[in-house]
Amino acid sequence: MRIGIVGCGGIALGYAAWLTQEGHDPVLWSPSGKSASDLHGEELEVTGVLETHFRPVIAPDPQILMDHAQVVIIAVPGYGHKTVIDAIVPFATSGQTFIVSAQLSLSAAYLWERLKAGEVSASVVAWATTALMSRRAGPRSVAIGGVRSRLEAAALPAGGDGSGIGICRELFGDRFTEVDDITAIALSNLNPPIHLASALCNFTRIEKAEYWANYDAITPSVARMIEALDAERLAVAEAYGVKVRTVYDHYHLTFGFEPGMSLAQMAAAVHEKRKGPPGPVTTDTRFITEDVPFGIVPVITLAEKRGVAVPLHKAGLVVVNALYGRKFEDENDLLSWVA
Known part of the structure; x- marks a missing residue:
């Protein structure tokens, strides 16, 4: 599956490593460019629960990322959610699935409203926390400290066909518990x-x-x-x-x-x-x-x-x-x- 990952920090790189290992095709985009400055064309060392090396693919701009992606994962700090949502929504297309990892301050609801305003028919899934515990260990290394056994997720539109949660499970395994109310996700981040x-x-x-x-x-x-x-x-x-x-x-x-x-x-x-x-x-x-x-x-x-x-x-x-x-x-x- 073609995945677009918004962000290039520890969590985003951990996701890219995991998804590459699982046979998917992730591409990352760094909104500021700083986090990706040491990664272009370089091999990244992955340690912890996953021991591997891979060469991350970096998109130069949000349009190229969005053109690549069937699934888009937002993996930036909370203070960057609105900025990156505003940057990627103009290039969104119907049928894409968006994962907010993890939702803070109902940012998934903001994304959903922006997509509806642009008449884009897409699924949005909000996670209560990240699927991986991952951090940058160096300029070209990332340490994955663990994989969460269970985490809550809510989908928009509410009461949909469940495909968004199904995609989460396909990408990261059967570790997601679906909840009906996105407010529960807003109050679930510990x-x-x-x-x-x-x-x-x-x-x-x-x-x-x-x-x-x-x-x-x-x-x-x-x-x-x-x-x-x-x-x-x-x-x-x-x-x-x-x-x-x-x-x-x-x-x-x-x-x-x-x-x-x-x-x-x-x-x-x-x-x-x-x-x-x-x-x-x-x-x-x-x-x-x-x-x-x-x-x-x-x-x-x-x-x-x-x-x-x-x-x-x-x-x-x-x-x-x-x-x-x-x-x-x-x-x-x-x-x-x-x-």
Whole structure:
């Protein structure tokens, strides 16, 4: 199958490696060009759960990417979703399938509306998180730390023929659980609360560029903060009548733990097995710059619309704004699509 991947970071390259291994034909496009600057004509080393080498194919512009693709996977940070959607929609054609990996701030709904406005009959699938845990390990290397055993996905149009979810399974295996309401996907991404707690509780390490291991830093105190944020998110989901996994479910399904372990115990076990990955060592980290405006802020917005109290989410936003001297709630260009 011909796949167009929007993005050239760790997740996008991980997808390209996986899909190449499975016999598909992926082509990537880097919106800024920076992530692809070291890749043109070069071989990429893949380590982790997949050990291989391959030569990624890079499209020079969105039109060439879209002309190639039967399936389009959006794999850029949340702050790039609107920009890349606006760039690719003019070249979309009926019959294509679009996968948003992963949806933040109802970006899949924005994509769906843009396609309808252009009279393009296509399927859109929103993932709650990424199928792979993957990161750039060097200029020409990518490390795939794991493959998620289960993740939720919602399709637009709702109540369609299921072909979009079927394509997801064809590409990445039988690991997708379909949910009916795209709002459930908007409230299912666990990265924002986990990353917010980890970043706030390790901020001086981040700012001073000190090494720290991500899972090792989820101590019992940090785990309690994650659990408190999770309780607020679950309350918002209940107010919207949608069911989402808990942070415990997320760890069980992602790492295969048996029930009964605490969140801190599971994090410690992941660290003991992997000895990593490292936590961020720059304040320009997606833990904040992506997950706060496109993960924490939408939960606050959804909560306010239903009168649900989320004081810890709001406090986290206030603290992060003070640390950065910014207003992250103003950096979300998709909030008007949060229903």
